[in-house]
Amino acid sequence: MNKAVLIVFSLFLFSACSTLKKSSSSALPYKSNTFLVKKSQQNNLNYQWFSAKMSGTVFVNEKAIPLNANIRMQKDSVIWISATALLGIEAVRLLITPDSFKMINRLNSTYISSDISTLSNRFGVNFSFYELQNKLLGDLDLEQLKWKSTSDSTNYILANTTKGKQTQATLNPSFFAVQWSQDQLPKNSMLLNYSNFTSFEQGSLPLKVSLNIKQEEKKMRLKYSYSKIVLDQKKKVKFTIPKGYEPAL
Secondary structure: OOHHHHHHHHHHHHHHHHHHHHHHHOOOOOOOHHHHHHHHHHHOOOOOEEEEEEEEEEEEOOEEEEEEEEEEEEOOOEEEEEEEOHHHOEEEEEEEEOOEEEEEEOOOOEEEEEEHHHHHHHHOOOOOHHHHHHHHOOOOOHHHOOOEEEEOOOOEEEEEEEOOEEEEEEEOOOOOEEEEEEEEOOOEEEEEEEEEEEEEOOEEEEEEEEEEEEEOOEEEEEEEEEEEEEEOOOOOOOOOOOOOOEEOO
């Protein structure tokens, strides 16, 4: 390659790299934290009853477990989940209310019946019923924290630091919550990702959800998708502990 061609080629690379650098560093237009919270809340699903099929995979310390379940929720009242094993046989059933957690495991004939606060303290998971309900559907309830807003070239970012806990919510240009992270330093963290949003008269829902939890030396990952979604039709949420089942805790 002669010297003239080399100079032209170098100038081309410099120009291309400068253009890429410039475009990648340009942020979205500034929006206040109040504006972002309001727009995000407007996208939330406004429902009384929610039911759907969940399918995906649970990874517990990198061991993959298929997930196939039915979920039924009455807003602010109850979460009911029935997970099936091979051949469609029910393996686990959950019933969660604002103050109680119940589970039966048909694979080993055990059950759990506890109040939420006792269970949270035992396992170090500070999750209320309402937080679980909202995060299952991508409703992040952003009004609960005071935020600082920034943006990059693709998303708006809301950040909060309180008592050593770092929380961040990421919104796309349409103000859908696409990510939620929370770090309780130094060893506990949680990361949620939402994608494939679909719209209903009642609002919007992410069809795909992934969850990563790290607690001390334990790790859990969950990836699932929703299908056969039904809104505002009342569903049965039966839960009975069979005779002969032993307490798991």
